[in-house]
Amino acid sequence: MKTAVEPAQESTVTDPSPREQTLPAHAIPAQPVLQVRDLHKTYNGNAVLKGVEFDIARGQVKAVLGPSGSGKSTMLRLMALLETADAGEILLNGTRIGGRTHRGHSVHLPERQLAMQRQDIGMVFQRFNLFPHLTAVRNVMLGLTSVKGISHHDARSQAMDMLAKVGLGNRADHFPSELSGGQQQRVAIARALVLNPSVMLFDEPTSALDPELVGEVLEVMERLAETGMTMIVVTHEVRFARRVANEVTLFDGGVIVEQAEPEQFFTNPQHERTRKFLSHVH
Amino acid sequence: MLFDPNVFLQQLVSTDYMLGAALSVAVAVLSLVLATVIGFFMAIGRTARQPYLQAPAHFYVWFFRAIPALLVLLIMWNALPQLIPALRADWFSPFLAASVGLGLVEAAFMSEIIRSALLSVDDGQALAGRALGMSPTKVMVKVVLPQAIRIALPPTGNELIGLVKYSSLASVISLRELLTTAQVGVNITFRYAEYYAAAIVYYLVIVSVLSFLQSRVEKRFAWTSRTKTTKNLTAAMEANTVGIS
Numbered sequence: 001m002k003t004a005v006e007p008a009q010e011s012t013v014t015d016p017s018p019r020e021q022t023l024p025a026h027a028i029p030a031q032p033v034l035q036v037r038d039l040h041k042t043y044n045g046n047a048v049l050k051g052v053e054f055d056i057a058r059g060q061v062k063a064v065l066g067p068s069g070s071g072k073s074t075m076l077r078l079m080a081l082l083e084t085a086d087a088g089e090i091l092l093n094g095t096r097i098g099g100r101t102h103r104g105h106s107v108h109l110p111e112r113q114l115a116m117q118r119q120d121i122g123m124v125f126q127r128f129n130l131f132p133h134l135t136a137v138r139n140v141m142l143g144l145t146s147v148k149g150i151s152h153h154d155a156r157s158q159a160m161d162m163l164a165k166v167g168l169g170n171r172a173d174h175f176p177s178e179l180s181g182g183q184q185q186r187v188a189i190a191r192a193l194v195l196n197p198s199v200m201l202f203d204e205p206t207s208a209l210d211p212e213l214v215g216e217v218l219e220v221m222e223r224l225a226e227t228g229m230t231m232i233v234v235t236h237e238v239r240f241a242r243r244v245a246n247e248v249t250l251f252d253g254g255v256i257v258e259q260a261e262p263e264q265f266f267t268n269p270q271h272e273r274t275r276k277f278l279s280h281v282h
Numbered sequence: 283m284l285f286d287p288n289v290f291l292q293q294l295v296s297t298d299y300m301l302g303a304a305l306s307v308a309v310a311v312l313s314l315v316l317a318t319v320i321g322f323f324m325a326i327g328r329t330a331r332q333p334y335l336q337a338p339a340h341f342y343v344w345f346f347r348a349i350p351a352l353l354v355l356l357i358m359w360n361a362l363p364q365l366i367p368a369l370r371a372d373w374f375s376p377f378l379a380a381s382v383g384l385g386l387v388e389a390a391f392m393s394e395i396i397r398s399a400l401l402s403v404d405d406g407q408a409l410a411g412r413a414l415g416m417s418p419t420k421v422m423v424k425v426v427l428p429q430a431i432r433i434a435l436p437p438t439g440n441e442l443i444g445l446v447k448y449s450s451l452a453s454v455i456s457l458r459e460l461l462t463t464a465q466v467g468v469n470i471t472f473r474y475a476e477y478y479a480a481a482i483v484y485y486l487v488i489v490s491v492l493s494f495l496q497s498r499v500e501k502r503f504a505w506t507s508r509t510k511t512t513k514n515l516t517a518a519m520e521a522n523t524v525g526i527s
Contacts, residue, residue, distance in 0.1 A: 080413055111418055119415030129410035133428045133505050143414040146424055175505045195414065
């Protein structure tokens, strides 16, 4: 069914070769990597998300700010397919994920199918969630061996490359308990990245770190952004948002309050709520 | 009648005692294996959300926690063969009846140990496994279970030691385990002190060995690269990590 939808969408594009024009990257109306449509989520009668909508194009970095309890982490978990939405749709590379329409009703996919789709979405957690019984390199290898079915030998060499990229090639055989928080989070980034996802989601990746360890993680994330990875970063690091993100979003009360380029967002916000939020974090 | 060291030493090295001790350990180990397997599925059932999985597991634990192990053994050996003719055959030995009977009872207790071990693994672990795209079975086998085992190990060691002692209950179904061996000897010679002392020594040795093995296994689950014992020897570290995983 999915394969039948995709070519139909492509045929509607009037100019088949927009990429060949020598325009700056942001001017190309590329197919969004991730599209979120009217997302709703309620916990125990408590509406956490009330109709969230946005797109993110390939290679874009979106920073999501907002007070705690504003629903930003919930939105990330829905996009990572770790929880199911009550209503709304998520599209990854133009294909709906997490659910399908059956006789006019939206139904959730079974866990096995969700597991397949999650491979294409990288998730980094606030508290790292490394597997404590595995060394750093085995943490990175697990997705390759047990999900992608790659041989132990190949998985190890891929994992070692990825650890080297986050600057931890010399810590490969250490267990998580023997690593600092910043190192653990870098391993966690490598673990998600090694599966080569279409998009990386970061759920307050530096909030659980000692202040002096925040920099090394943000540096890895900034380098990742430079390689063209599509990223959504829920964060309280305003400076990071300002420097690295292409777009900054303010979440409050389960809706997107403001969405703008960093310069506009921080210097000339359009909404009173944004001004109030920024006055607290600056 | 004074304590005769010769009688004591004679029994200590007798094949009867060694056989009895071996039987006691074998019954304990076999019933623990059975209990762990049944207990695992009962623990899964009790932590499941579906009532049709929860109810049978709940019933099992309720039932076997209430019935004395001695009664279960008597039922296994006396009542079941009356009801099921197949169990009257030679293969259904006291050893098998004791192992299965104690295993069934122990499963109720193991399921509680395993259940609390599974629940004590941080939720973020399964979440991280799922986020990588692992199937529910893979998440259980590769992520949750290894961590649950570490938590379940110390209480399981206790249970194994308990089972060694419980195996003496099998004397009622004519299994010649360690304590029965001593009792038979006493009935012939009336040398209570010497025969019982020999049994004490055997139990002490068995439990010491089991405790030692337990601490060895627990060290395997320490999850460190053990740089303290293998200073700067990357090769040795490599060997260790291979051994752990």
